[in-house]
Amino acid sequence: MSITLLYFGVLKDTLGCSTETLAWDGGTTATLLDVLRGRGEEWALALAPGKVFRLVVNQQIVRGDAAIPDGAEVGILPPVTGG
Amino acid sequence: MYCDITVQTAAFDLGAEELALRAHAGDAGALVAFQGMVRAHDEATPLAALFLEHYPGVTEAEIRRIAEQAAARWPVSACRVIHRVGALAPGEPIVLVLIAAGHRAGAFAAAEYLMDYLKTQAPFWKREDFVDGSSRWVEAKASDDAACGRWHD
Numbered sequence: 001m002s003i004t005l006l007y008f009g010v011l012k013d014t015l016g017c018s019t020e021t022l023a024w025d026g027g028t029t030a031t032l033l034d035v036l037r038g039r040g041e042e043w044a045l046a047l048a049p050g051k052v053f054r055l056v057v058n059q060q061i062v063r064g065d066a067a068i069p070d071g072a073e074v075g076i077l078p079p080v081t082g083g
Numbered sequence: 084m085y086c087d088i089t090v091q092t093a094a095f096d097l098g099a100e101e102l103a104l105r106a107h108a109g110d111a112g113a114l115v116a117f118q119g120m121v122r123a124h125d126e127a128t129p130l131a132a133l134f135l136e137h138y139p140g141v142t143e144a145e146i147r148r149i150a151e152q153a154a155a156r157w158p159v160s161a162c163r164v165i166h167r168v169g170a171l172a173p174g175e176p177i178v179l180v181l182i183a184a185g186h187r188a189g190a191f192a193a194a195e196y197l198m199d200y201l202k203t204q205a206p207f208w209k210r211e212d213f214v215d216g217s218s219r220w221v222e223a224k225a226s227d228d229a230a231c232g233r234w235h236d
Contacts, residue, residue: 008138010220054206056138056141078208080203080205080207081202081209081220082205082206082208083202
């Protein structure tokens with residue numbers, strides 16, 4: 001069981017990663033952020049609550065905690081700066 | 084409401100887009116156009132290019148959601164949004180919003196609302212590439228959030 005993670009904007013540079021496949025035993029977006037923040041100080045800082053604007057699960061923007069099904073595509077979005 | 088949203092690298096033609104939208108505008112008495120351009124001198128070091136990326140599919144859907152919210156508040160009959168991505172030189176157009184509505188007040192308000200929410204909600208990210216070779220991702224502005232907040236009344 002696995003999920004695909006997509007990183008955008010500044011996160012790609014600070015984490016040195018634009019996409020990855022992650023083994024996944026089930027859980028929610030909060031579970032995922034805990035796992036990623038546990039990778040070390042750099043990850044914990046880059047993905048601190050104020051640094052993550054939103055998560056997107058299977059192309060749907062998530063507001064609050066949401067389940068991540070097996071095989072999902074999860075986008076991790078820093079604060080947006082368009083327009 | 085007619086609503087057409089495109090995210091593209093290519094330039095756009097404001098005149099051609101305005102003509103095309105009028106064909107879908109029904110009995111609208113007002114058409115407001117907003118075009119945003121890349122500024123060269125936001126920082127001490129001049130900008131060589133602005134690089135934009137987005138989240139394909141998610142970005143278009145989010146802009147559509149914002150346009151539908153605007154249409155629920157004002158009598159918008161037609162809407163066209165084009166947002167460019169990739170490397171853009173200073174002075175180049177970056178975003179186009181066209182709103183056709185019954186009267187001017189609704190058209191002005193809907194265009195401002197759409198831009199305020201687009202800047203703070205739609206998944207786009209800007210990186211400034213400077214003439215000295217340095218670059219940095221633009222940080223979200225509190226003033227943009229504040230501009231959005233005024234619509235909650």
